[in-house]
Amino acid sequence: MTDLVDRQKLSYIAAQAADARLNVELETEGMTLNIGPQHPATHGTLRIIVRLDGEQVIWAEPGAGYMHRGYEKLTEVRTFPQVTALVNRIDWLGSFANEVPFILAAEKLMEVEAPPRAQWIRTILFELSRIANVSLFLGDLGVQLGAITPVFMAFRDREYVLNLIESATGGRFHPNFDRIGGLKEDLPAGWITETKQVMKKLRNFCDEIENLLFGNEIFQSRLRGIGVIPAEVAKQYGLSGANLRASGVDWDLRRDQKIALAYDKVDFKVWTHPDGDSFARCWIRLQETREATKIVDQLLDGIPSGSVMAKVPRIIKVPEGEAWVSTENPLGEMGYYVVSKGDLGPFRVKIRSASFNNISIVPWVLRGVYVPDVISILASLYFILGDIDR
Amino acid sequence: MTSLAIFGADLPYWAQSLLRVLGGAVAVLLPAGTIVYLFLFKMMSFMQSRLGPMEAGPYGSMQLFAEVGKWLQKEDISPTRADKRVFRAAPLVVLMSTFLLVAVVPFGPDAYFTDFDAGVFYMLAVSSISTLGILMAGWSSANKYSLLGGLRAAGQLIAYELPMVLSVIGVVIQAGTMNLQQIVVKQNSDEIFGWNGIGFPYILTQGIGFLIFMIAVQAELTQTPFDMPIAESELVSGYMTEYSGFRFLIFFIAEFATAGVFALIASILFLGGWGVPFSWFGWAPAGSHEIDNWMNVGGPLIMLTKMMVLTGIIMWVRFSYPRFREDQLQRFAWKVLIPVSLVNIMITAVLKVAF
Amino acid sequence: MQKPRIPGLLKGLGVTFGTMAQTLKPKKLGGGAATVQYPREKETPTVRARGVIALREDNCTSCMLCARSCPDWCIYIEGHKELAPPRRAGGAPRKVNKLDRFDIDYALCMYCGICVDVCPFDALFWSPEYEYSEPKIADLLHDKTKLGEWMETVPEAPELEAGAEKKKGK
Structure with a gap:
C-alpha cells in the first residue's frame, strides 16, 4: 500500500519537474476548470475548482455551500417532532438513518429508552435505508465511469426497498417514523415475509453488479491504485464509514459502541480492505450492502413482541442538558450534539454529517491525478450533497 | 457494366448523380434510423429492464420522428465567444465523412455508387475526416470541456486509425486487391478446402484482424468503452457540449450512420459482403446476369442483416462497459493492438507466400 | 484450485x-x-402511503394544533364560535367552534404527517391518493370541501404484524 502512495507521489514529483522544465522553455500556464456547481458528476451542486496542467490536476479545492439549507439554525426554532421531519432531508437517500441518532440523543436527554421491539424495528429500517442508499451508489458508480446500465438496475432493485419502507412508515424518501420513546406505529402484517423476499432480490442485485462492474477488467483498471488514501491520512482527515474501512482501519460504530439499537443481537462482519484505493472503497460498499441484507434477515427472525412506544408525555419537553449520539450511517459517522434548555424544541443542534468530513480530503487526494480520475475518485468517496451542505 | 444498371436504362449523367445522391442519403439515413430505434431506444431499454419509448406510434416506432421534430424546432445557439463559422461547419464536416464513406460500399454486383481500385485506401482516408470535424467542434466552442473533449478525440482517433489500417492490410494481402468489390467477389468465389458451400469469408483466416478492426471501429465511433471524448459524466458532453438543435442532430445522425457504415465495411472485408452465405445456389464469377440481377436485390438485404448484427454487438458492448481512461486507451492501442496487428500481417504474408 | x-x-x-x-x-x-x-x-400505493391529507370536518374543533405543529405552516384555519342546540332538552345551549376555512397548501406541505399525528379529535387522515397535480401552483391549495372529498379514499388501517401490541381504544 505504501509503495503505491510513494509511486503516486514520485510520479507527481517527476511530472512537476518535467513540467517546470517545460514551463521555463514554453511559459505554459495552467487552466482552471470548474467541475460544478452544475456538473453531472457532482450529485447536485458541489463545486470543485481544479487547476489543470494538461489533464493533470495540480491543485483542487471543493467549494461547498451551494445548497446550504440552514438546518442547524432551523432546529433552534422548531419543536422536536418538527426537527425529526427536517433532519430526514439531510442525507436524502438514507433518510431514516438520519432520524435515529437525533432521536437517540433526545431520548438520552429524556432518560427514556425505546422498548426492545421498537429498537429492533429501528435497526431493521436503519439497515434498509443503508441498502437504499448504497445500492444507488453501486449503480451511480457505473454512470460516473461511463457504464449506463448499472444505474437502472440499481433503481429497479432499490424500488423494492423503498416500497418496504413506504409500506411500513408511509414515506418513501422521508419516513419521519421515529418518535421520542419509540416508533409511530407497528409494522403492517405480512411485512416480514415480504422483506425476506426483497433481501433475496438484493443479494441477487449485488451479484449482478459484481458481474457487470466489479469483475470488469476495464472497471478495475480504472479504479485500482487510484486515489490511494493511507490509514493515517484517512484518520487525520476524519474520514468515516466505508472510506475509512477501505483504508484498512477496522472501525465501525455499529459494532464498537453500545447504543440503544439491536446491533449487539446479530453477528455481522465488518469488512475492511488494505489498499485504500478507489476500488477498495467501492468494494467495501458492495460487501456492506450484502452484509446489511444478512443483518436484516437475522433481525427479522427475532423481533421481540410488545409495544413500540415507551411511556412519554403527549407534549414533549426535553429536560435541560446536552447529549451527543452518533451512529454508523450509510455514508459514515453521523452524529447530533443536542443542547436543550427544557423547551419544546432544542436550544442548539450541531450536526456532524459524514460527507462533509469525507470530502475534506479532496484537495489531498486529487493532487496529481488526471481529470477522469477526479470523477472516479469523487464517485468512490461517495457524498450526498445534502449531507455536505445541510 | 455500369453502376446502377438495375435501373435498366442508360441515364444521363445528371440523373445518375441525382440517383446516387438519393441512394447515398437512403444508405446513410435508413441504417442510422434503424440503429437508433432498434438498439438505442429498444435494446438498451430492454437491457435496463424497461420498455423504452412506447407512446409515439406502435411500440414507439415513430419516436425518432418526434425526436427529429423536436430538435428541428430548437434554437440554433452558438456561444458568444465561439468561432462562429468553424462552429457551424463542424457537424457538417463530420456528416460529410459518413457520406463519403458510404460511396465506396458495394451493396450488390451492380448496386454500388463508385467502383475504384483504391477503395480500401480511400475508405481509411475518408473515415479520418470526422476527426477534423470533431477537433473543429472542440476548438471553436470556446468551452473548456469541449476543448478537452476535442483534444482527447483527436488523440484517440489517430491512435486507433493505425490498428484499423493494419488489420485491414491482412485482408488486402489475402485478397490481393484493394478494390472492395473485388474483395467481396474473391470471398465468394474462393472455397474452403475444395468445398464452396459458403464461399470463403476472411473472418476464418483473419479472425484476429476482425477483432482488432471491430475494437478500432468501437474507438473510432467513440462508443463506450472508448467514449473519452464525449464522457458525459466528466466532460459533460465533450465536443458536443455547446451544440443544440439542428447541429446536435447532425452529430447524432453522423454518430449512428457511421456506426452503420463501419459495420457494412467490416462485413465486406471479413464476412463476405453481399454474397456469403448464398453462393450455394450456384455462384458464378461476377458477370453472369441472371444471378447478378437477383443479387442486386438480395445483396443489400444480406448487407443490412450483417450490419444489424455487427452494430448490435457494438451497441451491446456500449451498454455494458464502463469507459477507459485516456492514457489506458492510448496504451491499449499502441502496446496491444498495433503489435498484434503487425504480427497478424506478418503471418498472413508468410502464409500467402507459402500457399 | x-x-x-x-x-x-x-x-x-x-x-x-x-x-x-x-x-x-x-x-x-x-x-x-x-x-x-x-x-x-x-401501481397501487401501500395503505400507509402518505399521499394526501383528508379532513373529516365534523370532528374538527378548529383547535389550531395542526396549524401550529406544521413545520412549514401550510395549514390555514379560521373559525368562529357558534351556539348549538343543547344536548339534553332544557339544558343551556353549547358553544361550538365552527370551521370557516381549512386550507392545506400542498405546494408547501412536506408530507411529514405531524398534523395527522397531533390531531386529538381524529379529524385528519392520510389517504394514499397521489394524482392531484395541477397546472397552476395556486390550485394546489385545497380547501375544506376538497379535503373533505378525499375522505372517501382513506383506507382502513392495516392489520399489524405478529407480536404487535393491540392499540387500546382511540
Missing part, C-alpha cells in the same frame, strides 16, 4: 443479455419490464 475464470468483460455482456431476455419474456412466465406504463397501468 479455483474454477477457470470467465473474463469479467464477457460476464458483463452476459448480465445485460440476461436482463434483456428477462424483459422480453412474456409477463405470464414471470418476465416483463420493471417499469409500468404509467397513465395506462398504475
Whole structure:
C-alpha cells in the first residue's frame, strides 16, 4: 500500500519537474476548470475548482455551500417532532438513518429508552435505508465511469426497498417514523415475509453488479491504485464509514459502541480492505450492502413482541442538558450534539454529517491525478450533497 | 457494366448523380434510423429492464420522428465567444465523412455508387475526416470541456486509425486487391478446402484482424468503452457540449450512420459482403446476369442483416462497459493492438507466400 | 484450485443479455419490464402511503394544533364560535367552534404527517391518493370541501404484524 502512495507521489514529483522544465522553455500556464456547481458528476451542486496542467490536476479545492439549507439554525426554532421531519432531508437517500441518532440523543436527554421491539424495528429500517442508499451508489458508480446500465438496475432493485419502507412508515424518501420513546406505529402484517423476499432480490442485485462492474477488467483498471488514501491520512482527515474501512482501519460504530439499537443481537462482519484505493472503497460498499441484507434477515427472525412506544408525555419537553449520539450511517459517522434548555424544541443542534468530513480530503487526494480520475475518485468517496451542505 | 444498371436504362449523367445522391442519403439515413430505434431506444431499454419509448406510434416506432421534430424546432445557439463559422461547419464536416464513406460500399454486383481500385485506401482516408470535424467542434466552442473533449478525440482517433489500417492490410494481402468489390467477389468465389458451400469469408483466416478492426471501429465511433471524448459524466458532453438543435442532430445522425457504415465495411472485408452465405445456389464469377440481377436485390438485404448484427454487438458492448481512461486507451492501442496487428500481417504474408 | 475464470468483460455482456431476455419474456412466465406504463397501468400505493391529507370536518374543533405543529405552516384555519342546540332538552345551549376555512397548501406541505399525528379529535387522515397535480401552483391549495372529498379514499388501517401490541381504544 505504501509503495503505491510513494509511486503516486514520485510520479507527481517527476511530472512537476518535467513540467517546470517545460514551463521555463514554453511559459505554459495552467487552466482552471470548474467541475460544478452544475456538473453531472457532482450529485447536485458541489463545486470543485481544479487547476489543470494538461489533464493533470495540480491543485483542487471543493467549494461547498451551494445548497446550504440552514438546518442547524432551523432546529433552534422548531419543536422536536418538527426537527425529526427536517433532519430526514439531510442525507436524502438514507433518510431514516438520519432520524435515529437525533432521536437517540433526545431520548438520552429524556432518560427514556425505546422498548426492545421498537429498537429492533429501528435497526431493521436503519439497515434498509443503508441498502437504499448504497445500492444507488453501486449503480451511480457505473454512470460516473461511463457504464449506463448499472444505474437502472440499481433503481429497479432499490424500488423494492423503498416500497418496504413506504409500506411500513408511509414515506418513501422521508419516513419521519421515529418518535421520542419509540416508533409511530407497528409494522403492517405480512411485512416480514415480504422483506425476506426483497433481501433475496438484493443479494441477487449485488451479484449482478459484481458481474457487470466489479469483475470488469476495464472497471478495475480504472479504479485500482487510484486515489490511494493511507490509514493515517484517512484518520487525520476524519474520514468515516466505508472510506475509512477501505483504508484498512477496522472501525465501525455499529459494532464498537453500545447504543440503544439491536446491533449487539446479530453477528455481522465488518469488512475492511488494505489498499485504500478507489476500488477498495467501492468494494467495501458492495460487501456492506450484502452484509446489511444478512443483518436484516437475522433481525427479522427475532423481533421481540410488545409495544413500540415507551411511556412519554403527549407534549414533549426535553429536560435541560446536552447529549451527543452518533451512529454508523450509510455514508459514515453521523452524529447530533443536542443542547436543550427544557423547551419544546432544542436550544442548539450541531450536526456532524459524514460527507462533509469525507470530502475534506479532496484537495489531498486529487493532487496529481488526471481529470477522469477526479470523477472516479469523487464517485468512490461517495457524498450526498445534502449531507455536505445541510 | 455500369453502376446502377438495375435501373435498366442508360441515364444521363445528371440523373445518375441525382440517383446516387438519393441512394447515398437512403444508405446513410435508413441504417442510422434503424440503429437508433432498434438498439438505442429498444435494446438498451430492454437491457435496463424497461420498455423504452412506447407512446409515439406502435411500440414507439415513430419516436425518432418526434425526436427529429423536436430538435428541428430548437434554437440554433452558438456561444458568444465561439468561432462562429468553424462552429457551424463542424457537424457538417463530420456528416460529410459518413457520406463519403458510404460511396465506396458495394451493396450488390451492380448496386454500388463508385467502383475504384483504391477503395480500401480511400475508405481509411475518408473515415479520418470526422476527426477534423470533431477537433473543429472542440476548438471553436470556446468551452473548456469541449476543448478537452476535442483534444482527447483527436488523440484517440489517430491512435486507433493505425490498428484499423493494419488489420485491414491482412485482408488486402489475402485478397490481393484493394478494390472492395473485388474483395467481396474473391470471398465468394474462393472455397474452403475444395468445398464452396459458403464461399470463403476472411473472418476464418483473419479472425484476429476482425477483432482488432471491430475494437478500432468501437474507438473510432467513440462508443463506450472508448467514449473519452464525449464522457458525459466528466466532460459533460465533450465536443458536443455547446451544440443544440439542428447541429446536435447532425452529430447524432453522423454518430449512428457511421456506426452503420463501419459495420457494412467490416462485413465486406471479413464476412463476405453481399454474397456469403448464398453462393450455394450456384455462384458464378461476377458477370453472369441472371444471378447478378437477383443479387442486386438480395445483396443489400444480406448487407443490412450483417450490419444489424455487427452494430448490435457494438451497441451491446456500449451498454455494458464502463469507459477507459485516456492514457489506458492510448496504451491499449499502441502496446496491444498495433503489435498484434503487425504480427497478424506478418503471418498472413508468410502464409500467402507459402500457399 | 479455483474454477477457470470467465473474463469479467464477457460476464458483463452476459448480465445485460440476461436482463434483456428477462424483459422480453412474456409477463405470464414471470418476465416483463420493471417499469409500468404509467397513465395506462398504475401501481397501487401501500395503505400507509402518505399521499394526501383528508379532513373529516365534523370532528374538527378548529383547535389550531395542526396549524401550529406544521413545520412549514401550510395549514390555514379560521373559525368562529357558534351556539348549538343543547344536548339534553332544557339544558343551556353549547358553544361550538365552527370551521370557516381549512386550507392545506400542498405546494408547501412536506408530507411529514405531524398534523395527522397531533390531531386529538381524529379529524385528519392520510389517504394514499397521489394524482392531484395541477397546472397552476395556486390550485394546489385545497380547501375544506376538497379535503373533505378525499375522505372517501382513506383506507382502513392495516392489520399489524405478529407480536404487535393491540392499540387500546382511540
